[in-house]
Amino acid sequence: QAKSRGRNRYSHYLPCLTTAARERFELERSLRRAIAQEELSLVFQPLVELPAQRVVGAEVLLRWHSAEHGDVSPVRFIPLAEDSGLIVPIGAWVLHQACRQGRLWLDQGLPLETLAVNLSPVQFMHHDVVALVREALAHSGFPAHALELEITEGALVQQVARATDTLKALCDMGVRVSVDDFGTGYSSLAYLRRFALHKLKIDRSFMQGVPVERAESGLVQGILDLGHKLGMCVLAEGVEQQAQLDWLVAAGCDQIQGYLISRPLPAQDYVEWWTARLSELRAD
Ligand code: C2E
Ligand code: MG
Ligand code: MG
Ligand code: MG
Numbered sequence: 001q002a003k004s005r006g007r008n009r010y011s012h013y014l015p016c017l018t019t020a021a022r023e024r025f026e027l028e029r030s031l032r033r034a035i036a037q038e039e040l041s042l043v044f045q046p047l048v049e050l051p052a053q054r055v056v057g058a059e060v061l062l063r064w065h066s067a068e069h070g071d072v073s074p075v076r077f078i079p080l081a082e083d084s085g086l087i088v089p090i091g092a093w094v095l096h097q098a099c100r101q102g103r104l105w106l107d108q109g110l111p112l113e114t115l116a117v118n119l120s121p122v123q124f125m126h127h128d129v130v131a132l133v134r135e136a137l138a139h140s141g142f143p144a145h146a147l148e149l150e151i152t153e154g155a156l157v158q159q160v161a162r163a164t165d166t167l168k169a170l171c172d173m174g175v176r177v178s179v180d181d182f183g184t185g186y187s188s189l190a191y192l193r194r195f196a197l198h199k200l201k202i203d204r205s206f207m208q209g210v211p212v213e214r215a216e217s218g219l220v221q222g223i224l225d226l227g228h229k230l231g232m233c234v235l236a237e238g239v240e241q242q243a244q245l246d247w248l249v250a251a252g253c254d255q256i257q258g259y260l261i262s263r264p265l266p267a268q269d270y271v272e273w274w275t276a277r278l279s280e281l282r283a284d
Helices: 004-032 076-082 087-107 121-126 129-140 153-157 160-175 188-196 204-209 213-229 242-252 269-281
Strands: 040-049 055-065 069-070 114-118 149-150 176-181 199-202 233-236
Touching: 004 055, 004 153, 040 269, 055 076, 055 087, 055 269, 069 076, 076 087, 076 153, 087 114, 087 121, 087 129, 114 176, 114 213, 121 129, 121 149, 121 153, 121 160, 121 242, 129 149, 129 160, 149 153, 153 176, 153 188, 160 176, 176 233, 199 204, 199 213, 204 213, 213 242
Parallel strands: 055 114, 114 149, 149 176, 176 199, 199 233
Antiparallel strands: 040 055, 055 069
16 A cells, blocks of 8 residues: 555656756756857846945846746756856856946946956856956956955855965955855854955845844844954845835944845946936935
């Protein structure tokens, strides 16, 4: 009886597995052609300095509109790109494209101080990121001091010696490095002292309870204090409500990013958004 139940379960689950596997395979096949088919694009989410809410720049986020699959979220296709190695050409494309766009904006007189680009741990650990960054800066003429690279904690603690060398080389070039999704990765904080890191980005999952939940607000306050004691800039991700912003100002948070300020925007909309904001400020 147990056996028949087992077989039953097996026949029930197998088609699901193969469907998922097939979907994954087809998604990967489409992703392989995405650059050449010009299906990838960048959007830009404003980064705002507190307390005055001055715009300092933007985080670059990748979008994929697939002819076969429609809009696919990076939450879905980035892991696929990492597993298949496609993240290497895709990540290179993002960096080159971002630097080109940044250079254009500087030439147009937009006071862009920070362009933040996400780097996959796969890129960071297994490929010559330093050469890639140097190339993207040289090709575009985008200044190193305006480029910020976002990496997750995991990328730093897996191969410490290599990470140290990479971070040192980036730092020597004048590029800043920030820790993305801070608080969701490894628990050892020793790496914060070892590496030259510019910024902590508090993961947006922590913002949900701010300011109502005492425990979560306490965690965010703790991260702010920790970052500041180490001489780092601290940014809160995923700010959606005015009450959160008010609390973060009082708590001494340096920068925020989130739907309250703006959703990620295509390049043209980003310029319009910023221009409107600058003239609003002048009118005040
Ligand atoms: P991330 O780097 O932590 O980026 C922030 C994510 O939070 C973005 O999602 C952004 O749209 C979203 N977000 C921003 N403000 C809010 C808010 O107020 N509320 C909510 N609910 N969400 C908010 P997105 O664009 O879907 O990207 C997801 C993740 O995919 C990124 O998380 C990053 O890890 C990865 N990713 C995106 N673009 C790239 C890329 O070019 N390269 C690599 N390696 N990863 C990327
Ligand atoms: Mg990021
Ligand atoms: Mg983040
Ligand atoms: Mg995040």
